Structures are given as C-alpha cells and as structure tokens.
Amino acid sequence: MQKNHLRTYGNSRRYITNSERIWAQLDDPDFQKNVDLYVLQESTERERVSTQIKDTSDRIASQTRRPLRLSVSKKKDRSGVPPKEPVVLIQTSSRRESRENRDKKKKRDEFYSKKKTETHAYVKAEKENLVLAGSRPRIAHFDIPVVQRCKTVSQSTSKRHVKLDDLLRFLHQDAALPFKSYIEPFQKWIRKIGEATYSEVYEVHTRRRLVWKIVPFLKKEQLRCIDLYNELRSTKTLGDLDGFVKMRRGVIVQGPYPRVLLRNWDMYKNKYGTQNYRPDYFDKDQYFCILQLEHGGIDLEHFTIYSWQEAWIVFSKVIHALAIAERRFEFEHRDLHWGNILVRRKQASTQQVIDLLGRVSLSNALDKTNSASTAAEGDIQITIIDYTLSRLRCTDGRILYYDFDDPEIFTAEGDYQFDIYRFMRDSIKLDWASFHPKTNVMWIHYLAYQLVHKKNLPIPKKDDESRENTFFKYFIKVLNVIRPGSNNSSRYKLNSAVSVERWISDGCHLPKTAEKKLLR
C-alpha cells in the first residue's frame, strides 16, 4: 500500500486507498491480541507486515476468512515527532457495499420509512395538542419510538434548509470573495499545520497567531451548507466560554486552490507526509469556508504529558468546560476524540511545570485555593474544537445538531473512539435532536481511557504510595464507575458532565466495599 495512495475517509483516522479499500488505525491493545503478526519485512520507506486474524471475534468476523495486510508506518506525526509506537493501519471493509450490506440497508430503509408514516401521525397529534415544534419534544406517553418523533419535530425548526445565501448572510457577506485575492495579502505568513477529514488547516501568524481551517463545501461528498452553518454558529456561541475555541471570523471564498497554499501543502507533505489528496483538483467554481480561529495549542494526541497529575489537570479541565456548556447551552460535543482537544502550556517552562506539579496532590488538584495547584492549572490550557457533530441549544431556542445520517460513522473498528459513536447511537436511539448529556459522559470515559492507556505514562507500582499512584487510582475509579453501560454510572446518577464534575469534586466517593473492588 503506497502512502500517497491513502487519504482520509469518513470519520477521523480512517483512510481510503485508490482501490477503494478502507483502512482504520489500529492501536488498540485489545484488538492486537487477536492478531498474529507473522511476517516482518524491512523496506527503506517503512516496515511492512503481513498478518492473519487468528481469533474469530465478532467485531472482525467478516474479515477472518482472508489474510489481512497491516502496514506499519514510521512516519512523523503532525508535530514532527516520530510516534513512540508504530501506527498500525488495518483494512476494515470495502467502501463499495457488499450484497449483504445492501440487503441490510434495504431492510433498515424499509423499517424507517414505515416509522416515518407513524411519525407523521405523531406530529399531527402533537400539533392538535398544541405542542409547539421547537419546544423540547415530550416523549414519555407515546408508544411509537422516540427516535423518529423527535427528529421530525425538531427538523421543522432547527433543521430548516440552509442555503448558500443564508450562510453568506450569516457571515455578513453579499457574495463569495475570490479565493486567490483573499489569500494574497497573507501569503508570507501562512503555513500548513494540520489536516483533517474535511479540511486543511493552516496557521496564519500576523499580529495574532490564528488558525485557518479551510473547508470545501456544497458539492457532492462535501459538507453541506447546514453542516457548516451549524459549525459556524456553534463556534460563535461557545466561543464565549472558557475552554472552547474562539472564532475571529468566517469567510466564504470561491475559486481554485491558490498556488501559495499548494506550495505550503507540498512542504508539509515532504516534511510530515499526508493522508489527503493534493487539493489541486477543485473546480474553478468551488466554494470554501475559511474558519479563522484562535490558536489553541497542540491536539492531545500529539501533546506530551509528563505526569499523572498533569493528565488529571487536562482531564478535569475538559470536564469543567463540558459541564459549563451543558448548563448554558445543553451542549453535547458528540465527537470529542483527542484530536479535538487542544492543549497548551502557558508561560512556565516544562521544567517549571514538572517542579510545580510535584507539589500538587490529588485533593488539592481540585482545591482551587491551593496556590501550587492553581498555578499548575493556569499553566495548562485546554481548548475544545470541532463542533460538526455537536448538539446545542442557542440562546434563541434554536437547536443545532447533526443527524448522523452517514451509517459509516458507526462501522469503524479498532479504536475506542469508534465504539463511542455506537454507544451514543444505542443509548439515544437516533434521537439526535434532544439533549442527552450522557454522551458527554461517554466521551469523558473515552478521554480517561486514552490518558490511562495511550499516553505512555508509567503505571505506578502497587506499593508505591506516591501522588502518582493516587492520581492513577483516581483515574481507575473514574474509568470503572462511568463506563458506558455500567450499573455504577446510573447508581451514582452520573449521566452528565455536570454530575461527573460534582462527583469528582466531592472526592469521588464510593462505598468502602465497592472502592476496594474497583481498585483491586
């Protein structure tokens, strides 16, 4: 598999080759247990590994018949640091639908079209009962599924059709600006810093250090106006809160991809490699939206964390930000993987942070009056980004949400992130419009999992009574108690970021017996 034949596909960390095969990144130790690596060949560019699935787990049942190829890439990551562990890509499924999948889809479509008819009846009944569309749908006493009822009701207000004109009006523009001439004055200060599923990301360092996320939209297989509208409006709304990225402005431009950006794109590719196609294939009439955001730091996936205390500070700050947004805007992020949490150290040097963190204990990490703790917390800032899949209620009552109508989101395997999309779907049963803060708890669980298992922090020794150990135990408690589907989570009523934050700041209390069991 040639590296330059890969580009990102669907949700993050899935890739598609020219031969239309989808690959997912696989660094989940659970999954690796099922894989027997048996050939390892060195080549100049990268190591290639052939592998065969030994164990027939349900998740990969469809692939067990044929040997799989794994490619272990040694390429540097976006920040230029070679990954500590090789990145393993595993072929998951073909983009072209198999006959089996087509049949399943047909059945699903039939099921939903039947439900739609029922929904119609519901909406009529609701209107007769004078329940206004746009108010939070009441759901308790009807026996048709909540899913379809809520969706139809909310769509009549929050999912109204958004056209290019609406988008332009929202951004106070009469028409799209020519892409080339818009970029020209900034060309000396632009450099590419990252890439994503739908966009290329550049840093523009003039008087301020800004990030420009350049997103093509409107054409087939690109974002729709409604998706962009939701993202722009969510970013604007949440920007007032601490811990959420601030948007300077959004601009709609039109035209082919400017040469200066292509040059930058090439330089980035030569240095770090790329998983996207060179963006020189767009038509002359292509529209782009440039989201101009404040620079929030390095994404958590690539940010180096030095200690369990530091991990804890990042963790509690994310929970705090979510809790505030839940209260203010009934916010659910719904896509809070570690590429969407930016972290930055402010002022203090790394050594200062380590020294400082050495003085922070578990209890005072949450005690805002403790000076060491407060200083360390002040040095680490988190910024949550990317609200394409998010849900929130704006101050005018309008609900912004994504209806997860791309079934691909739920099919990826190999990383805990992908399980979370399925947990969300199963828990809220396609009722994407309504407020289900439980999804935030799921992402909090994912975050705890990533920090414990993926950041390469040393697991403290059992008999070591250091603070490291205490923080680690604390993480394990959180992991066990808020695990999606666990009884504990409902027993302690941990069904929102607000409740998780409260539970943690009350000391994460559990009955003694439960505690012993969890920490064993």
Ligand SMILES: Nc1ncnc2c1ncn2[C@@H]1O[C@H](COP(=O)(O)OP(=O)(O)OP(=O)(O)O)[C@@H](O)[C@H]1O
């Ligand atoms: N404000 C910002 N400051 C610093 N880096 C940023 C900022 N916004 C985006 N990035 C970088 O660009 C990457 C992609 O951005 P973002 O997640 O918003 O794009 P996306 O297309 O929605 O991504 P995906 O759908 O793949 O998660 C981030 O992981 C981050 O590394």
